[in-house]
Amino acid sequence: MMSHQDINLRFPKGRTAFFIIHGVGQQNPFETMDYFARNLLKYFDNQSLPLKLEHLIAKRRLSNGSIWTESFVRVSSIDSEQNWLVDIHEYYWAHNTENKISIPELLQWAEQTLDGTIKFYNRQENKDLLQRLLADNKRKSLFQFRLRSLTMFLRLFNLVYPALRLVLWLILLLVGPFLRGRFLQSAWKLSKQLVTPLLVNFVGDVAIYSITDPKSPYQKIRQQILTESLTLLKAILKDKQANYDQVILTGHSLGSCIAYDTLNLLCIESTLTPNKSKSLLLDKIKGLITFGSPLDKIAFFLRETAQQDQYIRQRMLEHLNSFRVKPEFALQSTYLTQNPVICQLEQIHWVNYYYLKDPISGHLDYYENLDNIEMKYQASWGLEGHMGYWTDPSFYENIAERFLYASNESTDNQKFVQKVFHSQS
CATH class of the missing domain: 3.40.50 (Rossmann fold)
Incomplete structure (x- = not known):
């Protein structure tokens, strides 16, 4: 009861x-x-x-x-x-936004973002904000390393991406008769899906949405x-x-x-x-x-x-x-x-x-x-x-x-x- x-x-x-x-x-x-x-x-x-x-x-x-x-x-x-x-x-x-932005465009966006971050904190009116950020050890490490690490990763990936995709495309063409399920599609498109890290897709969404330049084709997507x-x-x-x-x-x-x-x-x-x-x-x-x-x-x-x-x-x-x-x-x-x-x-x-x-x-x-x-x-x-x-x-x-x-x-x-x-x- x-x-x-x-x-x-x-x-x-x-x-x-x-x-x-x-x-x-x-x-x-x-x-x-x-x-x-x-x-x-x-x-x-x-x-x-x-x-x-x-x-x-x-x-x-x-x-x-x-x-x-x-x-x-x-x-x-x-x-x-x-x-x-x-x-x-x-x-x-x-x-x-899915699969809309290319790797070189994404790298360019990351470079501009890093450059904009550095310029932002170098402005005289933002010096106090920078000092408060660096005073917090947890947020300091995030600020100092994460954006630079992302940019370095994209630079390296952009360098090896064409070769990786070409090799994977050739492999897919050779083993095509034995493939099944989701692999039964264009070898060229599939090579892009398989070789592109999940991180690139995540960052790509942010890049497309954050571009506010009305001259950019991505502005229409955002709108x-x-x-x-x-x-x-x-x-x-x-x-x-x-x-x-x-x-x-x-x-x-x-x-x-x-x-x-x-x-x-x-x-x-x-x-x-x-x-x-x-x-x-x-x-x-x-x-x-x-x-x-x-x-x-x-x-x-x-x-x-x-x-x-x-x-x-x-x-x-x-x-x-x-x-x-x-x-x-x-x-x-x-x-x-x-x-x-x-x-x-x-x-x-x-x-x-x-x-x-x-x-x-x-x-x-x-x-x-x-x-x-x-x-x-x-x-x-x-x-x-x-x-x-x-x-x-x-x-x-x-x-x-x-x-x-x-x-x-x-x-x-x-x-x-x-x-x-x-x-x-």
Whole structure:
């Protein structure tokens, strides 16, 4: 028999949607949703929360107006009297960047990034930032060696890549009659897949997305990713059937940058077309969760900047990318001090999770009004450290505590506890 003392249930509050954006790599559709949903279910199971899981579909439109069907999953109570639900939506963008950038282009990007990093810290106004960075021994080693190591690796790989690929292509041609499965494809294309390290594919995604030069062909890819992300987010906010109380943007790795840039675009759009109904929709966005995020690295080393004497252009670029940016990182000028972009997303609670052995993530220092949470799971440096968030129980516990739970003393909780207690008597 279950007693009142045995029951310590808490229930999610209202109707929540997680809008999840995956990071770098060769993901397949629904993989990110699967990761998040499975581990969130594990957390709820550990809380003895009675629930059900459903696969739902919704009619959506792309930015060009064409119709597609979105699949998402819903976690809700098995008790009809409980009206809470947690929907998990996924924005899938991996197909936009996969195998799009060449090794020489990637090497050029890495060289420019390293050069930009050195120039950034050599500026007089950034000397204090450099000293603070070097004062932290853990972050010092990461700064001093990781980017240089990556650049050296790409230089060496670029040197041997043509020969390696040619040798592998010849081998594949000779053994072609004996191949099966996924090896039954063009030997030339397959040689590229087999000889290219996973690291190159990961860095390639970051390189393509971080190129903001409008003259680059990759700028169109970046713009397409952001446009579709914003379109799907708006559809979720406007969904009358789901009628969400809160929407939480959740981005892993490069997905955190897409989530941030999506919100930055919303700030600009709400400034251009302000109205009451649109403000009510934007008020539903209650959270931004970033984990394994390179936002600081991109902001410091990869963002578009003007030449030193182009203070007008520099200020304009800052205004157009100003969501939660600390004022001290803006150009000090007596001109153009009024930002025309009036951000209306102050209600968003931003939480950034990072792990010291994750080479992509870090404590976010470029932005304000956010909580930086260092994770403590056990993982080796590199890919394992970068992926460890997904399976760490404390990650989901922290998210639930911040965004999902109503008070233990709520009327709904007490009613359900009474119902369970009497059914067990």
